[in-house]
Amino acid sequence: MSHLRFLLATMKPLGIQFLIKQDVARKVFLQSQRCVSSGSTEPFLSGSNSNYVEEMYYTWLENPKSVHKSWDLFFRNANAGAPPGQAYQTPLPDLSKSRALLFQSHGLAKTPGQAEKLLEDHLAVQSLIRAYQIRGHHVAQLDPLGILDADLDSFVPSDLITTIDKLGFYGLHESDLDKVFRLPTTTFIGGDETALSLREIIKRLENTYCQHIGLEFMFINDVEQCQWIRHQFETPGVMKFTNEEKRTLLARLVRSMRFEDFLARKWSSEKRFGLEGCEVMIPALKTIIDKSSEMGVEYVIMGMPHRGRLNVLANVIRKELEQIFCQFDPKLEAADEGSGDVKYHLGMYHERINRATNKNITLSLVANPSHLEAVDPVVQGKTKAEQFYRGDTAGKKVMSVLLHGDAAFAGQGVVYETFHLSDLPSYTTNGTIHVVVNNQIGFTTDPRMARSSPYPTDVARVVNAPIFHVNADDPEAVMHVCNVAAEWRNTFNKDVVVDLVCYRRRGHNEMDEPMFTQPLMYKQIHKQVPVLKKYADKLIADGTVTLQEFEEEIAKYDKICEEAYTRSKDKKILHIKHWLDSPWPGFFNLDGEPKSMTCPPTGIPEDMLNHIGKGASSVPLEGFKIHGGLSRILKSRLEMTKNRVVDWALGEYMAFGSLLKEGIHVRLSGQDVERGTFSHRHHVLHDQEVDKRTCVPMNHLWEQQAPYTVCNSSLSEYGVLGFELGFAMASPNALVCWEAQFGDFHNTAQCIIDQFISSGQAKWVRHNGIVLLLPHGMEGMGPEHSSARPERFLQMSNDDSDAYPEFSAADFEVSQLYECNWIVVNCSTPANYFHVLRRQILLPFRKPLIIFTPKSLLRHPEAKSSFDEMVSGTSFRRVIAEDGAAAKTPNEVKRVIFCTGKVYYDLIKERKSQDLEKQVAITRLEQISPFPFDLVKEELEKYPGAELVWCQEEHKNIGYYDYVKPRFRTIVNHTRPIWYVGREPAAAPATGNKNAHLVSLRRFLDTAFNLDAFEGKKF
């Protein structure tokens, strides 16, 4: 103890903050714990109490008034260096009413011994209160079936078990139950009262923490937020609902339940992933929406899995029922292009009046693939974009709601990646409400086999999101939790989780037999009275509704369903475009078609190039000191501008800067994109003398311009690419680019690429113009960092290898682009990169654009473009044909080498060194897919007698060869071979040995210019 006091005594107020930061205070108490066990001079500091002392001490450090006066005195005295045994003094009695009661019930604490007991008992009660707040959820009755433990653990904390046990644990006795205790400021169970009997304290705590709501929030590192939650749940009478509210809740449950019943009656053998067992989810969502609308939210964007999706469409979004029912008709023909999707994946967008608030509300449910949780970051990106375009920086008008299944929420890593975006300035949506349909099963797998964490929701703890578990068979408890969740989001703009602990009345889908695998659980489920009946019985019993009213409500909704069913029979055609989650008003014509089938030239006036070049070379802020190395880079940009040339970075600058002037928002996101992985971009300047002072010159280019967002992302591909895809969904008038650090890392976002980017339009008739920048190239850097896996993107391209497209020459390019699922390019010049970025916006429709971007070419002296290639009238060149000596005398050409990307520079160097410029033509494919059949054909016809070669630096089974080969053959009608030159097939995309890399390069360059290499070979 003397050690503690010594250290306490030395903690002068000014040093305390420092000590807290250094965690010295904690160590002090750890030491004090050791000291007190060997005979304490402060008698109340027994070993078991020292934790409380520590707790008190921290609380006192934060705010001396927040602890009991006795503690305040003690710590003050200790701090002032009071000798052993004298730091504690009995506080002067408070004469308030409750205090008087308190002393009455304990007997007047006149002597130090009595005072000490009083203090100890208070400490015990305070700890007890805190125990409920921290661990009460372990005791709460969360499982409606009453057979499972929502936290996967049947163990009940010993300090919260029976009254006797817990009293003993805290050194209290039954005789203390009627004693009155002053309540600490960290509880609201007293309401207006500041002291309560221990019996009442326990009763109220059990009511709050151990009934049908289990609260997890005490891990939050913010006292104000903890206090807020305690206030919302502990305040006596806080869960009272008016009769009107109860009737609305019942009516919503009727709709939810009867909708499922109706589907089950009409289509008993169809999969629909019904909500039975969690019908309360519908009123829960409606409550969240009502409350949020009341607080000013105008647009709610939702993402959800299969379970209950049709019900959400019908009863939350309010899609016309006949539109839903007609989807069950297998004979219905789709009117739209594309392959469409099953009914429980489609999205929806609906503007309507919110009946509870009489305000306008827009609801959007984002279409999603089967891949559980993949839609999470997409929803967040779309939400961010909608907030951004409305200037809703605090998320007061637009919000997202994400629904999850228990197994998926715990199992899918993208959930974690999405949570980690939640507080990043360029990615936050200012709080998401997560609702988990925790039916305590994932397909056939028990929770104990599906996760290692106690709850499926534990992932949310990483961002300090409060988690409200609630028994889904108690609709009022669910509504209270949802109201609080909506208010939480509105108050703190942070994520929150509502965990609806429920069950699944049927199998995974309606065709599955759950008794195969969960026999006991399902025996119980078969006995389980549906929540609607339970709640209706309750309301009828307490007179809130009559049986007749209840039955009328049911009959009314059944009639609505029947009538819609009849109408649905008349529907002969299905329009997927009626299920769009993100309409783009005005972008297409009224039939949803592009307004034209042309693309204007993408070049810009020379003075604009000059202006942007100067902007890219200067620092627009006064007194802003940049790094010397950067000054040199900016100077070289100015030089280039004067010389009318651009390198890669400047070409990109020209594209972005010009689009901004045209009112197009540009957003570039990815790991380290601000500087650029290869230190070439430098879009954010950092003051070398003022910490965190930054400047984005791109935002100072024009007086009137769209904003430019460039943001370093978290180290996630799946989450961030999904997010940017969602951002790009919101508006066609934005260039949204995601850059991978190296192209190969895109495969950790493969699900977004396969499920959304490549196939999104075919499934959901939804356009998306996202741009993927994937650094790619064999540079001897090893198997990683080399290949962006072009073969995979090409393999997923939908243009037919065996059919020459039947478009007219004039609109070949645009028509082909319109038909394709995405565009894959590998530009060899900065000018072409500039054009392809601009074409992305100038096209009358949107397609995803995949660009394999260079690494060494960024600084290659020859990879520069003249302004002449970028000025008005110029355009993106899908093919850059040979225009040197070979092109002048095509009949003398022996070989035409087709290639793409960086290898072109190796090839021309080699050709020059071998003096073969007349014999060998080299033509670049800049757009690989859709394959530029028309332009390649022109080239082939130009050199009728030449041998055709495809040359790539990638291994044969990697890269482009498998894609281009059949297309070349189609053009020549299989009359001429297209020989392969490149690296041998390999399992790894590149060697890790620099020398081996150079040897293989040498080898294939030799073959490329060995004009006898293919003599006598068959094709």
Ligand SMILES: Cc1ncc(C[n+]2csc(CCOP(=O)(O)OP(=O)(O)O)c2C)c(N)n1
């Ligand atoms: C990424 C992914 N992996 C696997 C599946 C196959 N699958 C479909 S539903 C399901 C179980 C989902 O359980 P849960 O998240 O608890 O939702 P519930 O069906 O219980 O509502 C699985 C594994 C999938 N759809 N997505």
Ligand SMILES: [Mg+2]
């Ligand atoms: Mg489940």
